[in-house]
Amino acid sequence: MGAPHGHTLHFHGHSWLHRLPAHVKLVALVVFMLTVVATPREWYPVFAGYLALLLLLVATSRVPPTYLAKRMVVEVPFVVFALLLPFVATGPRTEVLGLSVSEHGLLGAWSLLAKGTLGVTASLLLAATTEPRALLTGLERLRVPTLLVQIMGFMVRYLDVVTDELRRMHVARESRGFSARNPRHWPVIAKSAGVLFIRSYERGERVHLAMLSRGYDGRMPR
Amino acid sequence: MHVPDGFLDAPTSVATGVVAAVGIGIALRGARRELDDRTAPLAGLVATFVFATQMLNFPVASGTSGHLLGGALAAVLVGPSTGLLCMAVVFLVQCLLFADGGITALGTNISLMGIVTVVVGWAVFRGAQAVLPKRVSMVAPAAAAAALVSVPVASMVFVALYAAGGTVDIPLGQLTTAMVGVHTLIGIGEAAITFLAVGSIVAVRPDLVYGARRVLAARTLQIRESVR
Structure with a gap:
C-alpha cells in the first residue's frame, strides 16, 4: 500500500x-x-x-x-x-x-x-x-483540457482543508477512547469516510454558489 | 499500489497513455451532462475526498492495514463520468505533486485504477441493481458487489498489460495466481468498506448518491394515516 x-x-x-x-x-x-x-x-x-x-x-x-x-x-x-x-x-x-x-x-x-x-x-x-499554482498554469499551456485543470485546481486548493477535516475527525475519535485495531472497528471508520463525502460534496455546492454569486460562467478568470 | 517508471516498456506506456487520454476525453463530455457548470468545484472536492479516503487506514490484523482504492465508490457516489475524472485527477496530483507513481506510468495508472475500476464497477453496479429489488437499502450491497469485482478485474488487466509489455520474464501463470489472489483479498476488503461507507451515506443523504437516483425517482409519495 x-x-x-x-x-x-x-x-x-x-x-x-x-x-x-x-x-x-x-x-x-x-x-x-x-x-x-x-x-x-x-x-x-x-x-x-x-x-x-x-x-x-x-x-x-x-x-x-x-x-x-x-x-x-x-x-x-x-x-x-x-x-x-x-x-x-x-x-x-x-x-x-x-x-x-x-x-x-x-x-x-x-x-x-x-x-x-x-x-x-x-x-x-x-x-x-x-x-x-505554476504547475496548473503549465498544464494549461500544454493544452490539457481546461475543465481538467480546473478540477485539479480545486483539488489542490482544498487538499489541506479536507485532509484537516479528516484529521479533526481522527482526533475526535481518539479523544473518545476509540482506536482502530481490527476489522470489527471498520464500521466506525467507514462512517467517517461517509461523513467526509457528505461534507466535501456540500462544500463543493457552497463553493459553486459562492462562485456563481461572483459572476462565474463556467470559465476561470485569468 | 502505483506502477512506477520502468515497470512496463515504453510502447506499452505510450499506448496506455493514449487509452487514458481517450477515456478522460469521453468522461469530460459525460461529466458536463451529469453536473453542467457545477463540474469543476464539485468534481474537485470529490477528487479531494477520494484522495483523503486513501489516507484512511483500515486495520486488518496484527499491525497491518489497508486503504480504499475508491474507483467503484466514486462511480456509485457521483456517477461514472465524474468518478473517472476524479480518479484521473487524483493520480495526476499524486504523480506531479507527491512523486507517487511514475510519470511515464501515469497513463497505465489512470487506465488500470481509474478507467477499469470505474467502468467495471459501474457496469456491475447497474447489473446488480437490475437483479436486486428496487429499494434504497439495496444500493449499498450493489456498490459492494461493484467494489468486489472491480479490483480483481483491474489486477487481471495489469497481468495482461504485463504479458504485452513487461520488462522481466516472470512465469505468467505464477504472476496471474499471485496478483489475482492478492487482489481478490483486497477486493473483499474494498467491498466491505464500500458497503459500510455507501450505507452510511444513503442513510443520511440518499439524494447525494448518484447510484440511488433511479430508485429515489421511482419511489412514490406515501401519505400515511397519522396517529392522533
Whole structure:
C-alpha cells in the first residue's frame, strides 16, 4: 500500500530551476523519463550518465539532497518487489553469495531499481521546485483540457482543508477512547469516510454558489 | 499500489497513455451532462475526498492495514463520468505533486485504477441493481458487489498489460495466481468498506448518491394515516 501523503513537496527557493516555466519542466520530465524507460537495461554507462545529469540538476536547484532522500520512501514497495524478482523469474540461473538466482530476474531487478529510482528522483525534483499554482498554469499551456485543470485546481486548493477535516475527525475519535485495531472497528471508520463525502460534496455546492454569486460562467478568470 | 517508471516498456506506456487520454476525453463530455457548470468545484472536492479516503487506514490484523482504492465508490457516489475524472485527477496530483507513481506510468495508472475500476464497477453496479429489488437499502450491497469485482478485474488487466509489455520474464501463470489472489483479498476488503461507507451515506443523504437516483425517482409519495 502507498505511503501516507503529507504536505505537498514544494521546497521554497530561487534557483534557475525554480524560475523555469512549469510547462518546460513538465515536457523535460516526460521526455527524460521516456528516454530512460526506452533505454536497454544493459547500457550501464548510459544510466550513470542519467544519474549524473539528475544529480547535477539537484545540486544547481539548491534543494537539500536530504530533503529529497527522505521523500524517496514512496519507492519502498517496489524496492521490495525488485529484491524478490531474482528468486521468482525464470531463465538460466547463477550463483550470488551462495544463493541460486535467475539471471533475467537479476537484470530485471537492476532495471526496475535504476529506472524507478531515476523516475522518483526526477518527479521529486519537479514537485520540489514547482509551486502547485505554476504547475496548473503549465498544464494549461500544454493544452490539457481546461475543465481538467480546473478540477485539479480545486483539488489542490482544498487538499489541506479536507485532509484537516479528516484529521479533526481522527482526533475526535481518539479523544473518545476509540482506536482502530481490527476489522470489527471498520464500521466506525467507514462512517467517517461517509461523513467526509457528505461534507466535501456540500462544500463543493457552497463553493459553486459562492462562485456563481461572483459572476462565474463556467470559465476561470485569468 | 502505483506502477512506477520502468515497470512496463515504453510502447506499452505510450499506448496506455493514449487509452487514458481517450477515456478522460469521453468522461469530460459525460461529466458536463451529469453536473453542467457545477463540474469543476464539485468534481474537485470529490477528487479531494477520494484522495483523503486513501489516507484512511483500515486495520486488518496484527499491525497491518489497508486503504480504499475508491474507483467503484466514486462511480456509485457521483456517477461514472465524474468518478473517472476524479480518479484521473487524483493520480495526476499524486504523480506531479507527491512523486507517487511514475510519470511515464501515469497513463497505465489512470487506465488500470481509474478507467477499469470505474467502468467495471459501474457496469456491475447497474447489473446488480437490475437483479436486486428496487429499494434504497439495496444500493449499498450493489456498490459492494461493484467494489468486489472491480479490483480483481483491474489486477487481471495489469497481468495482461504485463504479458504485452513487461520488462522481466516472470512465469505468467505464477504472476496471474499471485496478483489475482492478492487482489481478490483486497477486493473483499474494498467491498466491505464500500458497503459500510455507501450505507452510511444513503442513510443520511440518499439524494447525494448518484447510484440511488433511479430508485429515489421511482419511489412514490406515501401519505400515511397519522396517529392522533
